[in-house]
């Protein structure tokens with residue numbers, strides 16, 4: 143019945159390649175042709191041929207009580223690391239993809255050997271892991287082991303890939319055993335107990351079990367047992383509560399929701415997956431297509447205020463691409479899914495891999511602060527930006543990298559309903575109903591794409607995606623123009639004859655792309671490529687200010703330069719910048735700087751109801767007083783509207799303040815986004831002085847200027863700070879401190895979301911006890 147629902151909802155089954163279903167006999171394998179993609183794949187395949195299977199099996203054998211004299215692995219596969227075993231799961235998937243798409247007998251034999259060896263490690267109850275089953279007793283007892291179901295998912299998914307792509311029946315049999323074992327554990331838990339178990343990262347257990355259900359017809363209820371209410375309920379109600387979620391943990395669950403819709407047709411799963419994708423891509427992603435800072439989602443719309451060396455964990459995007467593939471197959475009219483897919487592949491995933499490594503080593507994060515880098519310090523997981531290694535790393539990203547770089551072929555084409563869709567511009571070739579369809583292009587470095595059709599004359603529809611960014615795209619069939627609209631498929635139905643060629647021209651232009659939380663900050667794109675400034679060994683301390691009028695292109699190449707921070711810097715496609723520091727976001731000076739008073743809050747005429755500042759909100763017990771707003775020190779504060787300092791290249795902030803008592807770290811004012819991006823004045827720090835400070839997320843230290851004294855108690859005092867080439871702090875009109883060389887410019891702060899008087903961005907800090915008046919911001 144549910145399968146019927148799926149069919150009647152208009153989703154063509156052929157568009158949903160259920161794992162285990164053999165490929166349509168009329169469609170051959172997609173083969174990559176020489177390109178940046180194939181280069182990456184070849185490096186990872188070299189690792190797949192090289193890696194010692196006995197070492198990858200060592201802890202599985204030890205756990206099963208079998209002899210093993212292999213050298214134990216290091217990193218996150220070391221014998222004392224709880225996550226051990228996950229990489230062997232990724233290895234199964236990587237080998238399956240590589241063996242399938244390359245039609246490679248050696249890789250197929252290695253795959254079969256690995257599967258057969260794992261079969262010998264599986265316990266009679268179906269348990270298969272590199273750590274003992276007692277870890278699951280701990281999990282169910284409410285302890286917090288490091289993600290045991292996460293590793294089970296990786297192994298299960300790897301076995302399903304072995305079965306789907308290579309047809310290995312042993313792999314399916316082991317997978318069914320793992321599912322039966324999972325059912326025996328989960329079956330003994332109440333729903334409440336299970337929801338507690340789901341608090342510990344479990345990867346995409348639901349995804350793998352739905353995929354298994356699609357093959358065998360069993361285990362649907364078991365898959366549903368991994369519905370995590372805390373995540374699924376708000377998403378099903380289209381509420382964005384992502385701030386504070388661990389991104390990679392929760393993206394994987396949503397991939398499972400998409401798989402649930404594909405298998406059951408249940409609308410709630412589709413809502414969860416579709417809404418989540420929209421929010422992550424449009425509200426929580428950096429310009430390269432990655433998301434999350436230090437692995438956690440922030441509030442919607444925070445990008446420049448959430449920069450750091452640990453942004454964009456590469457696993458997050460690996461999982462977002464999985465989600466995107468499924469959503470596109472659910473709704474094959476959505477070219478925005480493919481636009482995101484291509485953008486994230488080009489600007490994050492291809493570049494996660496070190497092009498100078500023989501084995502396709504990858505970074506863990508793709509950092510996006512001005513101090514970020516891709517440079518090798520021999521694979522330390524703890525070192526952001528360093529590349530992984532053969533046996534000493536085994537981070538989650540080393541594992542997902544094995545799949546990412548062997549799976550490029552899979553989404554290039556689709557053949558749903560007899561229509562051939564060219565989804566991605568990756569040089570490749572495939573046969574379809576006797577026709578050979580070939581993509582030839584230098585994309586993304588140039589914008590001309592040829593799709594040729596060869597073989598006997600046949601009538602079918604060929605759809606070619608025109609990317610949303612490609613204004614003025616042109617499409618020709620054998621030299622005859624056809625309509626091509628950006629952000630849609632160009633659909634060509636005709637009798638295709640040998641030698642027919644479709645030519646798509648995508649004009650490659652540079653575009654400055656503004657950040658959502660700071661209209662002054664931009665990244666630079668050239669066609670589909672995000673460009674990065676190369677900084678060698680010396681990164682800028684803060685985002686540099688670039689002069690867009692100085693942008694130059696090297697003739698005939700996707701290489702540029704621009705004057706930023708006062709010097710000319712080289713810009714290259716980000717994917718090609720390795721072994722050095724780089725910078726992706728720049729402040730651009732405002733075309734017409736705002737000058738004069740920007741905002742003024744007297745805060746002293748409240749009872750006159752003149753509504754001169756209707757947009758200031760007295761909160762937490764703040765009350766109007768004779769001279770200003772009275773703040774009780776226990777929660778009272780003033781909330782000013784968002785966006786006050788946006789696009790100001792210099793600014794002066796001033797206020798009158800009267801302290802009734804003084805506590806360290808209270809705030810006279812604090813304009814910012816979070817505890818990493820702010821501009822504040824405190825009456826006293828631990829050093830016993832008043833301080834003005836500002837910082838943007840990703841800067842190593844803040845810019846500050848200290849007064850000689852703390853602010854006095856019991857008297858009205860005028861404070862003023864001037865932010866320009868220097869930072870100047872005045873008390874009662876007298877300069878009390880100067881910072882002659884701040885690293886940051888006022889422009890970088892942007893359209894601050896949270897602007898407070900008497901309250902800090904940091905909820906642990908005390909509230910101001912006293913009164914404030916005449917808050918003024920000018921430029």
Ligand SMILES: [Zn+2]
Nearest residue numbers: 455457538539
């Ligand atoms: Zn990861």
